[in-house]
Structures are given as structure tokens and as C-alpha cells.
Amino acid sequence: MKLHSQFPYPLYLVISEEACRGKDMLKVTEQAIQGGVDILQLREKKLLEHLFLERAQRLREITEKYSVPLIINDNPKVAYQVNAAGIHVGNKDSRPATLRQQPYFKEKLIGYSIEYLAQLDNAQTTVSDYLAISPVFRTDTKRDTVTEWGLEGLATIRELTQKPLVAIGNIHAINAGAVIQAGANCIAVVSAICGADNPKKAAYELKNEIVK
Numbered sequence: 001m002k003l004h005s006q007f008p009y010p011l012y013l014v015i016s017e018e019a020c021r022g023k024d025m026l027k028v029t030e031q032a033i034q035g036g037v038d039i040l041q042l043r044e045k046k047l048l049e050h051l052f053l054e055r056a057q058r059l060r061e062i063t064e065k066y067s068v069p070l071i072i073n074d075n076p077k078v079a080y081q082v083n084a085a086g087i088h089v090g091n092k093d094s095r096p097a098t099l100r101q102q103p104y105f106k107e108k109l110i111g112y113s114i115e116y117l118a119q120l121d122n123a124q125t126t127v128s129d130y131l132a133i134s135p136v137f138r139t140d141t142k143r144d145t146v147t148e149w150g151l152e153g154l155a156t157i158r159e160l161t162q163k164p165l166v167a168i169g170n171i172h173a174i175n176a177g178a179v180i181q182a183g184a185n186c187i188a189v190v191s192a193i194c195g196a197d198n199p200k201k202a203a204y205e206l207k208n209e210i211v212k
């Protein structure tokens with residue numbers, strides 16, 4: 001079994017209403033947590049800010065009940081307003097180094113997407129708490145990606161940094177073990193759990209592949 005001492009969240013669910021395909025997002029969240037999800041991100045790319053905030057507040061009630069950290073995608077204002085555990089940003093978003101200077105984000109988790117190897121040397125990476133290998137495998141859930149890292153790319157990055165690595169992109173129970181073996185500390189998924197008929201069972205099966 002691998003140790004995850006730097007980032008004690010081996011299974012990461014990135015959720016949106018659209019990804020839940022008609023299922024109640026709040027129920028999916030609760031079932032997924034009961035199945036073993038350790039950390040949750042709300043990622044709504046098309047919502048107006050006040051609706052994003054409202055959804056984040058609902059999720060916050062559930063994550064608080066289970067003591068699971070809630071991460072907000074892209075939007076520092078919403079993260080602050082719901083007192084989220086942190087934020088995830090990529091190359092088109094607020095910069096981690098800028099966020100880190102704000103009092104609210106000083107002690108919060110900041111996740112940063114890695115799309116180019118050169119990012120490993122930049123100031124954004126230095127101040128981030130985890131790096132997302134984004135994506136490990138091409139996925140229909142997010143099409144505007146740059147580099148498909150593959151297991152080899154993930155292993156290369158593992159050798160170049162000590163930062164916790166969160167692997168994302170087309171990861172399912174069948175390939176999760178290989179992704180961990182290649183050096184990831186955490187598996188992040190959207191469709192493997194949100195798109196499953198039984199999100200609790202899907203989370204449980206993924207978790208088993210990760211921690212065995």
C-alpha cells in the first residue's frame with residue numbers, strides 16, 4: 001500500500017450537475033462520499049456566479065457533515081463565500097502565487113493543472129499544494145486540453161517533483177491501479193462516479209483499486 005502522507009485524499013471527485021446526467025447532484029455527492037470519496041471539487045463551467053454560489057453552499061452542507069474538503073473550481077470569490085477548503089486553477093485562471101498572497105488563501109489548498117513540463121519550474125507550482133496531471137488520458141468530459149500525459153508522462157513528472165500529484169482524465173476502476181503505480185498520489189474522476197448508475201459502488205470500487 002502507498003503512503004499519502006502529504007496529501008491524505010486518494011480519491012477525488014470532480015462534480016457538476018451535467019456530469020450527473022439527470023441524477024440529483026446532492027445525492028450523488030453523498031453516495032460517493034459514503035463509497036469512499038475523500039475530497040470533492042465543484043466544477044460548473046456554464047453557471048452564472050450566483051447559481052454557482054448557491055450550488056456550492058448546498059454542497060458545503062454535505063461536505064461539512066462528512067468532514068470532506070470542498071474545493072471550488074476557477075472562482076476565488078465563490079471559494080471565499082462558502083469558506084471552501086481550497087481552489088483548483090489552471091493556466092487560464094487566477095494564478096496560484098497571486099491567490100496565495102490573499103489572506104483567505106494563505107492557509108487554503110491550492111491545486112494547479114500541469115499542461116506543460118515547463119510549468120514544473122514556475123512560481124505557481126512552488127506555491128501550490130498539489131499538481132494535477134491534466135489529463136493523463138484524453139477524455140470527452142474536457143476537450144480543451146493540451147498534453148495527453150499518459151502513464152509515461154506521469155512517471156516523468158513523478159521523478160521531477162516531490163509535490164503531491166493528482167491524476168485526472170479518463171480514469172476508471174480498470175486503469176486506476178496503473179495510474180497509482182506510475183506515481184500519482186490521488187485519482188480524480190468525473191464520469192467514473194457521476195456517470196455511474198450506482199455512485200456509491202463506483203466510488204467503493206475505485207477506492208479499492210487505489211489503496212490496495
Ligand SMILES: Cc1ncc(COP(=O)(O)OP(=O)(O)O)c(N)n1
Nearest residue numbers: 073088089090091113132134168188
Ligand atoms: C483535479 C483537477 N485537475 C484538473 C482540472 C482542470 O483545471 P483547468 O485546467 O483549470 O480546467 P477547467 O477544469 O477549469 O476546465 C480540474 N478542474 N481539477
Ligand SMILES: Cc1ncsc1CCOP(=O)(O)O
Nearest residue numbers: 135139141142170189190191
Ligand atoms: C476536469 C478535467 N481536467 C482534466 S481532465 C478533466 C475531466 C475528467 O473527466 P473524466 O474523469 O470523466 O474523464
Ligand SMILES: [Mg+2]
Nearest residue numbers: 074089090093
Ligand atoms: Mg480552470
